[in-house]
Amino acid sequence: MNAIAAVLEQLFDALLALTLVLLAARLLFNRDLFASAVLFVAFGLTTALVWVRLAAPDVALAEAAVGAGLTGALILRAAGQMSEGGRPVPPRPLPVAAVVVLAGALCLTLLHTLSALPWPRSGLAAAVSGQLGTLGLEQPVTAVLLVFRGYDTWLELAVLLATILAVLGASPAADLAARRIRTEPDLLLATLARLLLPVAVIVAGYMVWRGTGAPGGAFQGGAVLAAAVVLGYLAGLRPSKALRGWRVRLLALLGFALPLLLTLPALLGGRPLFSYPSDAPGNWIPVIEMAIAASVAFTLSALFAGAEPAAEPDDVPIEASRSAPDEEARPESPPPERGS
Amino acid sequence: MTAQAIYLTAALLLFSLGLTALLLTHHLIRKVLALNVMASAVFLLLVVIGYRPAQQPPTEPPLEPARSSAVTVDSASLPPKDGTDPVPHALVLTGIVVSFSASALAVALSRRVHAVTGEARLPEEQA
Numbered sequence: 452m453n454a455i456a457a458v459l460e461q462l463f464d465a466l467l468a469l470t471l472v473l474l475a476a477r478l479l480f481n482r483d484l485f486a487s488a489v490l491f492v493a494f495g496l497t498t499a500l501v502w503v504r505l506a507a508p509d510v511a512l513a514e515a516a517v518g519a520g521l522t523g524a525l526i527l528r529a530a531g532q533m534s535e536g537g538r539p540v541p542p543r544p545l546p547v548a549a550v551v552v553l554a555g556a557l558c559l560t561l562l563h564t565l566s567a568l569p570w571p572r573s574g575l576a577a578a579v580s581g582q583l584g585t586l587g588l589e590q591p592v593t594a595v596l597l598v599f600r601g602y603d604t605w606l607e608l609a610v611l612l613a614t615i616l617a618v619l620g621a622s623p624a625a626d627l628a629a630r631r632i633r634t635e636p637d638l639l640l641a642t643l644a645r646l647l648l649p650v651a652v653i654v655a656g657y658m659v660w661r662g663t664g665a666p667g668g669a670f671q672g673g674a675v676l677a678a679a680v681v682l683g684y685l686a687g688l689r690p691s692k693a694l695r696g697w698r699v700r701l702l703a704l705l706g707f708a709l710p711l712l713l714t715l716p717a718l719l720g721g722r723p724l725f726s727y728p729s730d731a732p733g734n735w736i737p738v739i740e741m742a743i744a745a746s747v748a749f750t751l752s753a754l755f756a757g758a759e760p761a762a763e764p765d766d767v768p769i770e771a772s773r774s775a776p777d778e779e780a781r782p783e784s785p786p787p788e789r790g791s
Numbered sequence: 792m793t794a795q796a797i798y799l800t801a802a803l804l805l806f807s808l809g810l811t812a813l814l815l816t817h818h819l820i821r822k823v824l825a826l827n828v829m830a831s832a833v834f835l836l837l838v839v840i841g842y843r844p845a846q847q848p849p850t851e852p853p854l855e856p857a858r859s860s861a862v863t864v865d866s867a868s869l870p871p872k873d874g875t876d877p878v879p880h881a882l883v884l885t886g887i888v889v890s891f892s893a894s895a896l897a898v899a900l901s902r903r904v905h906a907v908t909g910e911a912r913l914p915e916e917q918a
Contacts, residue, residue, distance in 0.1 A: 468801035479809065479812035479816075480812065484818060488824075502838065507842075509880055510884055518827075525894060526894070529901065533818075533819075533901065554810050565799060565803075574879075576874060595878055596884065604885065607885045610892065621899040754895035758896075
């Protein structure tokens with residue numbers, strides 16, 4: 452019985468890995484860019500399934516929300532608005548052959564290197580689980596992120612801050628409110644967003660709240676909240692008029708600085724950065740998690756909005772290529788509102 | 792073939808496919824897609840390195856704990872995850888978020904190139 456179950460599990464693993472590789476090959480070497488973007492979402496969801504198989508439910512939640520959801524929406528919109536313009540570049544046979552041969556050689560070299568590693572590796576699982584009891588935490592991933600490597604987690608927020616400043620600077624209009632997330636009025640999407648938004652907010656809050664004891668936590672909850680905001684954008688909500696100039700930068704900076712402010716008591720008490728009161732660290736961690744979740748939610752949704760083109764008069768032709776057939780199909784639909 | 796070997800091979804294939812596509816395609820959004828596939832391959836490798844199959848002979852499929860944890864409130868019902876290394880999971884978790892922010896920056900720059908030149912590829916690759 453056990454032998455049959457083991458064989459079936461291996462078969463499932465092999466099929467899952469094969470699906471992943473075939474999806475990747477198809478999405479990378481497909482003629483239609485929009486189809487590639489749709490396949491990328493499928494690729495992200497399949498990857499989330501792989502994380503579940505590899506006993507990494509925390510990663511699966513983040514992959515489903517960020518890898519498939521947010522990145523998928525980002526790429527789908529960009530693919531829809533940036534058609535493959537210009538003359539197609541004829542493939543030159545010699546470079547193609549050289550790249551394929553070299554990539555194959557790299558694959559074999561990596562295989563050789565990785566198979567030389569000692570398997571199974573000992574890892575840090577025992578060290579982490581030995582510390583969990585004294586911390587009052589049940590979730591090892593949360594403990595690693597917020598207690599053992601709190602500094603690295605904070606530096607990740609620094610990466611997010613740097614990226615949002617770069618994204619805002621990549622466009623002539625540095626205001627988030629100037630980003631026009633142009634959508635066509637869609638009753639189905641608007642109704643769906645109205646139904647899903649409250650649920651998404653509750654799910655995000657639950658993930659953060661349960662993060663100390665179950666798969667979930669600040670990053671997953673923040674990502675779900677960001678995905679809810681992005682869904683609102685796509686359903687026709689606009690970035691708030693209040694998000695002008697210095698306010699966006701202040702919010703981004705606050706998301707970065709909030710964990711630092713929360714660790715001030717520890718610093719003033721002579722303890723290291725991002726350490727917790729030794730008697731009850733479990734009480735402090737939800738506070739830090741909520742701060743990080745709010746920061747992640749703001750930054751990820753702002754990154755999505757910031758990657759949209761600014762509302763310039765000269766960017767109209769970008770949209771025209773894809774939206775034209777849709778407007779022909781529904782001539783009575785009102786035109787997308789501009790600048791309201 | 793163990794689960795580790797299967798997913799290790801998949802990670803290597805994904806990385807090579809992504810690298811090939813990154814070098815051979817011209818459309819900037821396709822390059823972003825290729826980078827994302829390569830990132831997924833690296834994440835897969837990290838999680839496989841941290842993966843430890845359950846020690847006991849009656850192996851629980853990992854799908855069941857993940858599903859039950861979403862339903863039950865009692866955290867004591869969660870299986871102990873002593874075998875699997877949580878450090879790579881934390882690395883991949885932050886990596887996924889950083890990968891999205893890198894993609895957003897790349898898309899923003901690609902859109903800028905498209906708005907300025909009218910083409911969705913780099914000027915060097917006009918051929």
